[in-house]
Amino acid sequence: MGAAGRRPRSQTHIVNSTDTPKPAAYSFAVREARRPGWAVWGERVLQLLIYLCGISAIVFVLSIFLFVFKEAAPVLFGGKLSLTQFLFSSEWYPTSETNKRYGVFAMVVGTFSVTALAMVIAVPFGLGAAIYISEFCGTKLKETLKIIIELLAAIPSVVWGFIGLTVMSKLIVSFTGAPVGVNILNGGIILALMSVPIIVSIGEDALKAVPDSYREAGIALGTTRWQLVRRVLLPAAKNGLLAAVLLGVGRGVGETMAVLMCTGHAVHIPTGVLDSVRTLTANIAAELGEAPVGSDHYRVLFLTGVLLFTITFVVNLAADLIVRGIKKK
Amino acid sequence: MKKNTTSLRGLHLGLLASLFAAFVLTGCGKGGGGDEIIRVSRQSSSGTYEFFREHVLSKKDFKLGSRDMNGSKEVVELVANTPGAIGYSGMGYNEPGKVKMLPVANKPGEAPVPPTVENTLSRKYPIARSLLLYTLGEPQGEVKKYIDWTLSDAGQKIVEASGYVPLPANLRLPAAAAGPAGGTKTTIQVKGSDTMVNVAQAWAEAYKKIAPHVEIEVSGGGSGQGIAALIKGTIDICNASRNMKTEEIEQAKKNTGKTPKEFVVGYDALAIYVHKDNPIQSISIDQLAAIFAEGGSVTKWSQLK
Numbered sequence: 149m150g151a152a153g154r155r156p157r158s159q160t161h162i163v164n165s166t167d168t169p170k171p172a173a174y175s176f177a178v179r180e181a182r183r184p185g186w187a188v189w190g191e192r193v194l195q196l197l198i199y200l201c202g203i204s205a206i207v208f209v210l211s212i213f214l215f216v217f218k219e220a221a222p223v224l225f226g227g228k229l230s231l232t233q234f235l236f237s238s239e240w241y242p243t244s245e246t247n248k249r250y251g252v253f254a255m256v257v258g259t260f261s262v263t264a265l266a267m268v269i270a271v272p273f274g275l276g277a278a279i280y281i282s283e284f285c286g287t288k289l290k291e292t293l294k295i296i297i298e299l300l301a302a303i304p305s306v307v308w309g310f311i312g313l314t315v316m317s318k319l320i321v322s323f324t325g326a327p328v329g330v331n332i333l334n335g336g337i338i339l340a341l342m343s344v345p346i347i348v349s350i351g352e353d354a355l356k357a358v359p360d361s362y363r364e365a366g367i368a369l370g371t372t373r374w375q376l377v378r379r380v381l382l383p384a385a386k387n388g389l390l391a392a393v394l395l396g397v398g399r400g401v402g403e404t405m406a407v408l409m410c411t412g413h414a415v416h417i418p419t420g421v422l423d424s425v426r427t428l429t430a431n432i433a434a435e436l437g438e439a440p441v442g443s444d445h446y447r448v449l450f451l452t453g454v455l456l457f458t459i460t461f462v463v464n465l466a467a468d469l470i471v472r473g474i475k476k477k
Numbered sequence: 478m479k480k481n482t483t484s485l486r487g488l489h490l491g492l493l494a495s496l497f498a499a500f501v502l503t504g505c506g507k508g509g510g511g512d513e514i515i516r517v518s519r520q521s522s523s524g525t526y527e528f529f530r531e532h533v534l535s536k537k538d539f540k541l542g543s544r545d546m547n548g549s550k551e552v553v554e555l556v557a558n559t560p561g562a563i564g565y566s567g568m569g570y571n572e573p574g575k576v577k578m579l580p581v582a583n584k585p586g587e588a589p590v591p592p593t594v595e596n597t598l599s600r601k602y603p604i605a606r607s608l609l610l611y612t613l614g615e616p617q618g619e620v621k622k623y624i625d626w627t628l629s630d631a632g633q634k635i636v637e638a639s640g641y642v643p644l645p646a647n648l649r650l651p652a653a654a655a656g657p658a659g660g661t662k663t664t665i666q667v668k669g670s671d672t673m674v675n676v677a678q679a680w681a682e683a684y685k686k687i688a689p690h691v692e693i694e695v696s697g698g699g700s701g702q703g704i705a706a707l708i709k710g711t712i713d714i715c716n717a718s719r720n721m722k723t724e725e726i727e728q729a730k731k732n733t734g735k736t737p738k739e740f741v742v743g744y745d746a747l748a749i750y751v752h753k754d755n756p757i758q759s760i761s762i763d764q765l766a767a768i769f770a771e772g773g774s775v776t777k778w779s780q781l782k
Contacts, residue, residue, distance in 0.1 A: 416542035438522030438701035
């Protein structure tokens with residue numbers, strides 16, 4: 149990119165510095181290029197700055213991953229912890245006085261169960277709302293709904309957590325008779341409410357991206373609006389809608405504060421939606437502050453971070469590849 | 478066309494609603510069992526958690542699957558909302574009428590002792606403990622004045638008002654003659670025990686009135702987090718509801734070159750909380766261990782009889 153951008157300017161320099169007679173056809177271009185040196189250099193600096201901004205995301209992601217991995221590496225390669233034990237044991241005793249054990253299996257199951265339940269609730273609602281906003285509702289209602297959904301996305305996660313802890317947990321106890329109101333169901337509902345705005349806005353974009361000619365063709369063939377949505381728009385926008393769902397999943401896996409407050413924080417492999425669980429993110433948030441820097445506990449928490457990074461990376465990559473799939477078509 | 482879409486929309490919403498209801502109802506079959514003991518515990522950075530493990534579980538590990546709360550107050554709140562729950566927390570978080578503090582017997586045959594002020598001072602209550610402040614080295618200047626004040630009658634009155642047990646008169650310091658008035662603006666960073674966070678905040682507020690130039694910033698997080706911060710040297714005073722361990726003292730010496738100094742500022746009976754409607758009258762240390770410790774056999778209230 150840099151080289152391609154520089155070429156035209158170096159040509160004008162040559163033109164400027166020499167007094168060779170110029171062909172008449174070039175005179176306009178040369179007058180345009182005769183600028184003070186500081187302007188040329190200023191532009192060069194500006195270009196460099198913008199280039200740096202552009203690649204900064206890559207630099208940040210790589211350095212975060214390297215940092216997290218570097219902190220985790222000693223315990224991974226030190227022979228003290230076997231990877232199978234870390235991944236498939238559910239015994240989490242990081243501060244035991246007699247026998248420290250680090251197994252995150254229960255928390256992996258916890259993370260996935262809360263996310264799965266959240267998606268079961270959020271996907272129908274989110275996609276339904278996206279279809280309604282994009283295809284069925286009037287302009288005025290559309291604008292109002294979009295503003296409100298954006299507002300929904302802007303509520304801080306700790307507020308969601310607070311609602312789950314105080315309001316939702318009482319509702320769950322009185323409706324289901326569960327012994328405790330902080331459980332997978334609570335976390336799932338709260339997380340669903342948090343990911344619906346993402347699914348709606350990306351899903352709506354995907355539907356909007358379907359060319360109007362598809363709609364016109366459908367209507368010309370005499371379809372009802374529902375047939376149009378089901379037979380024409382959904383197949384045409386399916387990749388974008390899938391990406392919307394996957395980004396919702398990414399949000400679910402990565403969310404910390406709300407699930408910390410709503411899921412009960414119990415290390416336990418759940419057998420139903422009314423069981424309390426602990427998620428990977430909540431565990432890191434709760435324990436990193438006390439773990440002495442450089443201790444095994446600290447490093448295992450970073451290893452949990454690597455695991456989370458891998459999960460969200462795979463989910464986001466899948467979403468990205470799918471979106472790319474649409475563009476090719 | 479319009480009619481058609483409306484009915485379809487209605488149908489699908491109805492379908493969704495019934496799917497959702499069915500989903501919730503299938504989960505419903507599981508809960509309910511009122512006899513199950515719901516264990517409410519603390520996160521592992523808590524001093525209360527470590528004190529409980531050392532003195533009730535005799536250093537054994539906790540049974541997995543307890544609800545681990547982030548603060549003392551949350552423990553009491555969850556117990557208050559959950560009929561089958563049992564939890565432990567400082568006596569200062571008692572909410573009469575919502576929860577019940579159980580008298581605790583040292584051994585099954587012995588008479589259970591309720592967590593009262595007298596029983597805490599005499600250490601008859603089996604799980605009484607000291608509330609502590611730690612500083613790096615001898616406290617200096619404003620920090621020293623502040624700690625001296627917490628140990629005086631004025632400071633101890635706040636310990637009592639917060640629901641804990643104040644020091645007996647012979648351990649208190651006389652109130653500073655001229656008061657700690659005057660001096661340059663200072664900020665004192667206090668962090669640590671969640672059990673003590675209500676006392677520390679009440680202290681900070683009251684101290685602000687007599688020494689307006691001193692800003693006291695109090696945060697919680699658990700004794701473990703406070704001690705970790707003290708070792709790093711990022712705070713002036715650490716609140717702790719457990720003693721610093723030998724290796725933590727060594728680490729602090731190595732990191733900062735100073736020896737942590739300990740001040741006892743009050744006492745607490747580590748109270749065992751159950752729901753107000755729970756018929757249980759008392760509990761023994763052995764029973765607590767059987768409920769909370771790894772491998773313990775008690776999971777139902779009916780097993781305690």
